Amino acid sequence: DAMVIQNPRYQVTQFGKPVTLSCSQTLNHNVMYWYQQKSSQAPKLLFHYYDKDFNNEADTPDNFQSRRPNTSFCFLDIRSPGLGDAAMYLCATSRARGLLYEQYFGPGTRLTVT
Amino acid sequence: KNEVEQSPQNLTAQEGEFITINCSYSVGISALHWLQQHPGGGIVSLFMLSSGKKKHGRLIATINIQEKHSSLHITASHPRDSAVYICAVSYSGGGADGLTFGKGTHLIIQP
Numbered sequence: 183d184a185m186v187i188q189n190p191r192y193q194v195t196q197f198g199k200p201v202t203l204s205c206s207q208t209l210n211h212n213v214m215y216w217y218q219q220k221s222s223q224a225p226k227l228l229f230h231y232y233d234k235d236f237n238n239e240a241d242t243p244d245n246f247q248s249r250r251p252n253t254s255f256c257f258l259d260i261r262s263p264g265l266g267d268a269a270m271y272l273c274a275t276s277r278a279r280g281l282l283y284e285q286y287f288g289p290g291t292r293l294t295v296t
Numbered sequence: 297k298n299e300v301e302q303s304p305q306n307l308t309a310q311e312g313e314f315i316t317i318n319c320s321y322s323v324g325i326s327a328l329h330w331l332q333q334h335p336g337g338g339i340v341s342l343f344m345l346s347s348g349k350k351k352h353g354r355l356i357a358t359i360n361i362q363e364k365h366s367s368l369h370i371t372a373s374h375p376r377d378s379a380v381y382i383c384a385v386s387y388s389g390g391g392a393d394g395l396t397f398g399k400g401t402h403l404i405i406q407p
Contacts (some may be wrong), residue, residue, distance in 0.1 A: 215394050224382070224397035225339070232392055239394075272339065275389065282327045282344055284389035289338035 186288035188273050192207060195263050195296045203258040203291045213283065214256040217272040219290070225272055230265070231256060254290030260293075268295045300398035302383050308404045315370035317401045319383030322364065327391050330357050330368045331382040333400070339382070343369070344391075373405045 186207045195201040203216065212233050217225040229238045231250045245267070247259040260267055270290045276283040301320045308314055319328070331341040343350050343357040346362050346364065350357050354373075359366040370377055384395040 213392055219392075224399045225395075227394040227396075230392075230394050268406065274339075278392070279344070282346060283386065284344050284393070285329065285341055285395060287331075287339040287341070292336075 186273055186275055186286050188288040188291050189270075190291060191289060192294075193294050194296060195260075196296055197265065198262045201260050201263055201293065203260075203273075203293070205256045205258070205288055207275045207286075207288075209277070209286060210253060211255065211274045211275035211276055211277040211286070214250060215274040215276070215285070216244070216258050217255070217274065219270040219272060221269070228258070234263050241262050261295070263295045265295050268293055297405075300383055300385055301399050302398035302402060306402045306404075309373055311374060311405055311407050313373050313405075315373050315377070315403065317368045317381050317383075317403070319366045319368070319398055320364055323329050323387075325387055327365050327386045328359050329338065329384045329386070329391075329395060330366075331384060331397075333380045333382060335379075338394065344380075351372040360403055370403075375405045378404050382387050 189204050207236040216228045218228055219225040227239050228242045229248050245261050249257045270292050272290045273288040274285045276285045303318045327344055327346045331339045333339045345359045358368040370396050380400040382400045383398040386395055396398045
């Protein structure tokens with residue numbers, strides 16, 4: 183089945199140690215997103231790619247970077263994780279249905295920072 | 297910045313009850329999304345609305361653009377409907393620019 187895959191599902195990293203989360207999709211969608219969801223909070227958009235065009239939200243910390251080497255893969259790099267970066271990271275994809283974009287979410291990666 | 301408000305935040309009901317979750321927003325949108333999130337799990341898109349009403353099985357979603365309000369209804373609720381239901385909106389580009397989420401409604405259906 184076509185889907186959005188995130189690896190790993192659970193990631194533990196040390197304070198300040200760089201970490202990379204990955205997302206892949208078999209849907210061939212041209213838009214990919216990274217959301218951060220902290221405990222008991224709503225997901226918050228970090229950035230998205232429309233094809234190769236990168237769009238960073240104004241309040242996304244500089245500590246967060248992203249790469250999209252091809253249509254299928256997108257990576258979230260956290261250069262120096264802090265305790266406050268512990269969260270569920272959700273990858274999503276979308277494509278146009280008429281004038282609107284329906285989003286498809288991966289299962290998420292839960293990041294713990296020790 | 298536009299806010300998305302959901303009510304109630306928590307809802308516990310008995311199996312078979314008719315459930316209503318409300319969502320309101322403050323500025324114009326291109327679409328409103330209803331999403332479902334199970335504990336520890338990913339998010340599933342239930343509906344995407346720009347006007348009117350949509351139905352899928354026991355779920356019904358409505359939107360009133362003039363009043364900036366949407367409702368999600370569950371008929372004949374079942375314990376497997378227990379989840380967090382999230383209202384989210386998209387502004388420009390039909391949603392290509394991502395979603396702004398409400399805080400969610402935690403629904404528990406007791407047998």
